[in-house]
Amino acid sequence: MRLNVTVNGRPRQADDVWPGESLLYVLRERLGLPGSKNACEQGECGSCTVYLDDVPVCSCLVAAGQAEGRQVRTVEGLAEGDRLDPVQQSFVDAGAVQCGFCTPGLVVAAHDLLRRTPRPSDEEIREALAGNLCRCTGYEKILDAVRTAADAS
Amino acid sequence: MTTSTKSTVTRTDGIGASPRRPDGTAKVRGEFAYSSDLWHEDMLWGATLRSPHPYARITGIDIARALALPGVYAVLTHADVPGVNRYGLEHADQPVLAEDVVRYRGEPVVVVAADHPETARRALERVEVGYEVLDPVTDAESAVAGQGAELHPGGNVVRHVPIRRGDPDAAAEVVVTGRYEVGMQDQAFLGPESGLAVPAEDGGVDLYVATQWLHVDQRQIVAALDLPEDKVRLTLGGVGGAFGGREDLSIQVHACLLALHTGRPVKMVYNREESFYGHVHRHPAVLYYEHGADRDGTLRYVRARIYLDGGAYASSTGAVVGNAATLGVGPYDVPNVSVDCWGAYTNNPPCGAMRGFGAVQAAFAYESQMDRLAAACGLDPVEVRIRNAMAQGTVMPTGQVVDSPAPVEELLRRVRAKPLPPEPSGEPDLRTLPGGVSNTTHGEGVVRGVGYAVGIKNICFSEGFDDYATVRVRLQVVGGEPAATVHTAACEVGQGLVTVLQQIVRSELGVERVTVEPSDTTIGSAGSTSASRQTYVTGGAVREACLRIRDALGALSPAELGDKVLDETVEWRHRPTEELHPETGQGNAHVQYGFAAHRAVVDVDTELGLVKVVALDCAQDVGKAINPQAVLGQIQGGSAQGLGLAVMEEIKTEGGVIRNPSFTDYLIPTVLDMPPMSIDVLELADPHAPYGLRGVGEPPTISSTPAVVAAIRAATGRALTRVPVRPEHITGT
Numbered sequence A: 001m002r003l004n005v006t007v008n009g010r011p012r013q014a015d016d017v018w019p020g021e022s023l024l025y026v027l028r029e030r031l032g033l034p035g036s037k038n039a040c041e042q043g044e045c046g047s048c049t050v051y052l053d054d055v056p057v058c059s060c061l062v063a064a065g066q067a068e069g070r071q072v073r074t075v076e077g078l079a080e081g082d083r084l085d086p087v088q089q090s091f092v093d094a095g096a097v098q099c100g101f102c103t104p105g106l107v108v109a110a111h112d113l114l115r116r117t118p119r120p121s122d123e124e125i126r127e128a129l130a131g132n133l134c135r136c137t138g139y140e141k142i143l144d145a146v147r148t149a150a151d152a153s
Numbered sequence B: 001m002t003t004s005t006k007s008t009v010t011r012t013d014g015i016g017a018s019p020r021r022p023d024g025t026a027k028v029r030g031e032f033a034y035s036s037d038l039w040h041e042d043m044l045w046g047a048t049l050r051s052p053h054p055y056a057r058i059t060g061i062d063i064a065r066a067l068a069l070p071g072v073y074a075v076l077t078h079a080d081v082p083g084v085n086r087y088g089l090e091h092a093d094q095p096v097l098a099e100d101v102v103r104y105r106g107e108p109v110v111v112v113a114a115d116h117p118e119t120a121r122r123a124l125e126r127v128e129v130g131y132e133v134l135d136p137v138t139d140a141e142s143a144v145a146g147q148g149a150e151l152h153p154g155g156n157v158v159r160h161v162p163i164r165r166g167d168p169d170a171a172a173e174v175v176v177t178g179r180y181e182v183g184m185q186d187q188a189f190l191g192p193e194s195g196l197a198v199p200a201e202d203g204g205v206d207l208y209v210a211t212q213w214l215h216v217d218q219r220q221i222v223a224a225l226d227l228p229e230d231k232v233r234l235t236l237g238g239v240g241g242a243f244g245g246r247e248d249l250s251i252q253v254h255a256c257l258l259a260l261h262t263g264r265p266v267k268m269v270y271n272r273e274e275s276f277y278g279h280v281h282r283h284p285a286v287l288y289y290e291h292g293a294d295r296d297g298t299l300r301y302v303r304a305r306i307y308l309d310g311g312a313y314a315s316s317t318g319a320v321v322g323n324a325a326t327l328g329v330g331p332y333d334v335p336n337v338s339v340d341c342w343g344a345y346t347n348n349p350p351c352g353a354m355r356g357f358g359a360v361q362a363a364f365a366y367e368s369q370m371d372r373l374a375a376a377c378g379l380d381p382v383e384v385r386i387r388n389a390m391a392q393g394t395v396m397p398t399g400q401v402v403d404s405p406a407p408v409e410e411l412l413r414r415v416r417a418k419p420l421p422p423e424p425s426g427e428p429d430l431r432t433l434p435g436g437v438s439n440t441t442h443g444e445g446v447v448r449g450v451g452y453a454v455g456i457k458n459i460c461f462s463e464g465f466d467d468y469a470t471v472r473v474r475l476q477v478v479g480g481e482p483a484a485t486v487h488t489a490a491c492e493v494g495q496g497l498v499t500v501l502q503q504i505v506r507s508e509l510g511v512e513r514v515t516v517e518p519s520d521t522t523i524g525s526a527g528s529t530s531a532s533r534q535t536y537v538t539g540g541a542v543r544e545a546c547l548r549i550r551d552a553l554g555a556l557s558p559a560e561l562g563d564k565v566l567d568e569t570v571e572w573r574h575r576p577t578e579e580l581h582p583e584t585g586q587g588n589a590h591v592q593y594g595f596a597a598h599r600a601v602v603d604v605d606t607e608l609g610l611v612k613v614v615a616l617d618c619a620q621d622v623g624k625a626i627n628p629q630a631v632l633g634q635i636q637g638g639s640a641q642g643l644g645l646a647v648m649e650e651i652k653t654e655g656g657v658i659r660n661p662s663f664t665d666y667l668i669p670t671v672l673d674m675p676p677m678s679i680d681v682l683e684l685a686d687p688h689a690p691y692g693l694r695g696v697g698e699p700p701t702i703s704s705t706p707a708v709v710a711a712i713r714a715a716t717g718r719a720l721t722r723v724p725v726r727p728e729h730i731t732g733t
């Protein structure tokens, strides 16, 4: 099937998409956007989080066909040119990135949190990020990063 | 060797500072190329058919229907392995593809390449393998006793290490005994096993892969492919965490075989379920301990028997056994020691390296014993530990004299002195209670407990291993500015080695621009990214190369080099170690020891058995914090993995079959499970190590588990002799 989807503001087209392919697979393997990650492909880790029409979703659980005609924003679409989004910048500065495999999903989840709640409490941050697994950091510096990004915005 | 750093330049981006990671920006932008992100024109997808049985004889393999499927380019069996169909880190005992027998559920039998991952999966379904199912060996202790089928020639003991020191018949006034169990933990790195193999015109292959040691992969691949070393070139793909789980081969030989067979690039990526079958795990253990002490708590002797389940293939079981045995009494001064540790072959999933490597299992047992001893002597748990704490000058059970700081007592004092979190008061926030917002309690039945633990880990490779790193450092003026490049084969797996190497060069050469080139096999080995060794060994090598460049510079400053290029390649090794005596376990087997202590505070819902870790504070000596931010990151992340083993993480097997190969059923800590940590980092220089540094990554994983369990014991009064602690252990139902 042919899929039409707007990704990071650009209309894109993917041909020969199989019915079983996920939005994550299409982004990574057909549209050249491997930023969203594939740590579980079962909706358990959040590494594949993208905005679908402004709502963060696990793209591994979204069938590609469901994205037809809709807007997708991935981690690759957060920075403006060389200027990182404040969330991205604070992840780098705070040491919230080790292997970084969780980072794209966490950055999108934190970006969404700060859009909705510009000054979140620690409990609110934890709740918002509870669906994103990180195996390297123990989360402390991720919390630091989100706090800093909230202060910066 | 000298450790003087007198002429080292102090900089804000050098040693002791916390400059940003060079790969950080690419990682937050989603532009860092992990091994699973690689793509090549014309590439095929590889997939692996695995044994559904823990132990079976293969009676036949029929690939015809799979080959007939349109879109399939290759279906390969053991008959297609051109070289030796055996590989392994310590013993080459594991088939690349199974021949006559499969020894674990998940063992690779057939690999395919196809034009779409789904086609590859369907091809696997069409392969017919006949099996005659055999009775699996699933218990390490009885395997050591010689019961059940012999899984490998020579029997089911991979290694036995005895340690004998002092009087084997020593007696004591107070005796405490215990039997402890440690479940099988998974590394659960987030980046799945993956890579891309590209066939080359010279008949060789280029492999881009996530791994922990390029050269040891290369050694095993060339043997299986029957190719000379220069025909198999490896480049490190971006690595999404490792924690020991990438020391053994996964896709490496399979992807190369498929690429050479089809003449097309082949990509392989495991999904999460396959990842649970595709890498080794932490050895489950059964440990029997007896501690004898004077009434005042002074240890007279420790006797222990430790059984580690190595699963179907040896992997690094031998070295894990060595660690569990030599570190078996913990960071304590014990005059009389008798420890026996065995690693067994069974038909359970293969086990090998995971952060803490043998020291984790022993620590759960010896720290549980120290708490029992404290109770038996009527002493405070910290007091009994301090009374027996080892120090610089202590003689280890191996006879090795500890010749650098061992601040066990101070670490314990520090975590004890930290303020405790406030007692819950008023209307509790559900989010802070065991069970969280699932609203299982409003505070009734919740009891608080505090527990302590301290642990020890050997740093770098031990037991006489020739442990070295090769590095090349070049200095030249580029665009009017001095710039240095560093080339090594060392694997950055997330820990931040690339940052640390830049810092060392900046401080030693006084240049700001330092590029760390991609790691590959065009340079000699840097050894493994394991045993907390890379900053020590590859960092030590970079320092040495810089010192030579400084010599060559003489009175010149780097900016005055003109068009000269200073170029130094160095192979650097730490001081040698010795093998253990086979009967007594005596020998200077370790290079360096690392120590950390934790204090855990938990709230336990005693009715439902749910645990909330409220605080997990830590003190660790790192000798010298080359990058303080990264040191904290290691301590936080390592402590989280220890917490996971304490209360949730276990691969459950039944008759050798993994029951929970997914993140739905294998739980790792989330941000809701990790409490804030207060951390003290000590910097007591080790005079034998570069900059006085001590490996950082593993010690915090070791003491965190027993500290959390001790806190749950304190809250519940339960004996809790097994990790992970499950709700039913707490409620007794």
Ligand code: FES
Pocket (backbone or CB within 6 Å): A037, A038, A039, A040, A041, A042, A043, A044, A045, A046, A047, A048, A049, A058, A059, A060, A061
């Ligand atoms: S990859 Fe989508 S949630 Fe894990």
Ligand code: FES
Pocket (backbone or CB within 6 Å): A096, A097, A098, A099, A100, A101, A102, A103, A133, A134, A135, A136, A137, B190, B240, B241, B494
């Ligand atoms: S940084 Fe590695 S998983 Fe989060």
